[in-house]
Amino acid sequence: MGFLVYLFILFLLSIFISFLIVLHISRQKNSVIPINWPLLGSLPATIVNAHRLHDYATDIMACNDGTFVFKSPLTTNTNKLCTTNPSDVHHILSKNFSNYPRGHRFRKIFDILGDGFSNTDGDLWHFHRRTIMLLLKSPCFGSLLEDVIWNKVESGLLPVLEYLSMQEVEIDLQDVFERFSFDTICKLLFDHDPKSMSLDFAYIPCEKALSEMAEVMFWRYIMPRNVRKLQQLLRIGNEKKLSDAWKILDEFIYTIVAQKQDELNKLKCEFKDENFKLSTALLREYKDQGGSTGNPNKFLRDALLNLLVAGRDTTSSALSWFFYLLAKNPMVEDKIQEELHRELEKEMGEKDFRAIEFDKLIYLHGALSEALSMGRMKSIWGSDCMEFKPERWISVDGRIIRQPSYMFPAFNAGPRSCLGKNMSFTQLKIVAATIIYHYHVDLVEGHLVVPSNSIILKMKNGLKVTLTKRSEVKKDEQKDRTGWNWEPASAKIKNRTGPTILPVPGSYWFLSCLQMLEPVLEK
Ligand code: HEM
The missing domain is CATH 1.10.630.10 (Cytochrome P450)
Incomplete structure (x- = not known):
């Protein structure tokens, strides 16, 4: 009998504890800062927010000056420091680079990459680089x-x-x-x-x-x-x-x-x-x-x-987010078209795209950089940080403004910075210019664009669009000052006065540059 009472009490106790856990977890859905549970660390919060990890991490960063430590469960002892703060990025990736090697945990997670440059430190990494x-x-x-x-x-x-x-x-x-x-x-x-x-x-x-x-x-x-x-x-x-x-x-x-x-x-x-x-x-x-x-x-x-x-998903994701942003910001699309026609006309009216000097497409370069900028906090990019504004990359005398890599770490910063950056810009510009010149891109209504859970910031459901050939735009054709026929994309949208405010991909916790490093000092 005594044993049964004991069992019953144990049963009630376990129901009570489960209730407390569920209560805490449901509260956590509304709380920005994750609770640090004894034994479990911040893992429960991560699981509860598994469907919106990028937004979740962005919310946390935004109210923690851009830097936060996620506590690991006690048994794993792998706390994770995440940061969008430029001075922290600079400290880790550049100033104290040698204190933050990849380390053995990283190598185990990324074992499929073997002894490649992403997965090695020291001499071997130097040799690859x-x-x-x-x-x-x-x-x-x-x-x-x-x-x-x-x-x-x-x-x-x-x-x-x-x-x-x-x-x-x-x-x-x-x-x-x-x-x-x-x-x-x-x-x-x-x-x-x-x-x-x-x-x-x-x-x-x-x-x-x-x-x-x-x-x-x-x-x-x-x-x-x-x-x-x-x-x-x-x-x-x-x-x-x-x-x-x-x-x-x-x-x-x-x-x-x-x-x-x-x-x-x-x-x-x-x-x-x-x-x-x-x-x-x-x-x-x-x-x-x-x-x-x-x-x-x-x-x-x-x-x-x-x-x-290094070269496949990075380029395709950059193009996908760029076209998503363009579809939401037709005025930017108009300006890129104008720039393309102007540059083509300079080449004696040639229609061969290969004749364009892509380095001269400053506005397009600004728009691509804008699509790739991350950590879009007011403290970094100003009060209009959530607007898609290629203009912020262009100086008054019409040149590209070079941001320090710790402010613009899409291609990483410091000694491990991307070796394919120039190559990517060439590819991005050729593809973007070709498509924009030939087609107007519309997002499919109702299609949900959200980031996927992947080390590269892809779109979970893809980017569903319809294409309209520019030459088929007959009605209301307008002529730009170079004499080319084209319809401004913004003409389709009434009462447009300024850039669309929207969540740009860079406002997410941008995982293509997620640094999974193991500070030497902690060993
Ligand atoms: C939009 C396109 C691209 C983006 C956003 C990008 C971004 C990055 C980032 C964030 C890193 C650091 C990764 C790490 O810490 O392990 C990196 C490294 C690297 N990327 Fe890119 N990348 C792009 C395209 C390319 C292309 C096309 C190539 C050429 C194959 C390339 C070659 C490399 C190499 C070799 C490194 C390693 C540098 C090192 O460890 O010393 N990337 N890139």
């Missing part, structure tokens, strides 16, 4: 890059958009951009075009594997290690997804590497500039460098996978 920098900065690479991008625009992007716009169907522009950047980065890295950007929108396993990998990496970072280990043991959930993606990526890269090795072996003479190929140049530079594994093929695979990840 030097090798890649040497090749990306060579003049041969510049012309190769433009050729590859233009070829893909002309043989892939434009025919696909032309077909889809004629069908008058909804298009997932993010999917289009992902395919575009996958094809171009593969062509550059491997001299191989997987032709994912084609009318049949074929399923390309490797392309999808890259997206799955980026999502699983995000969850690995957020969730306690034990959850990951359990999933690995049972081969379920995210860990199952990752191991499938891993196999697909390995097969894809190793097959191409083997082919390219053969080509390289056949090349007996010195490389000539006119025959420059990044694929063979990279293989040559990396040849015989076994890395820590001692296996040259594995080392090559790691280096190439890191470059594939």
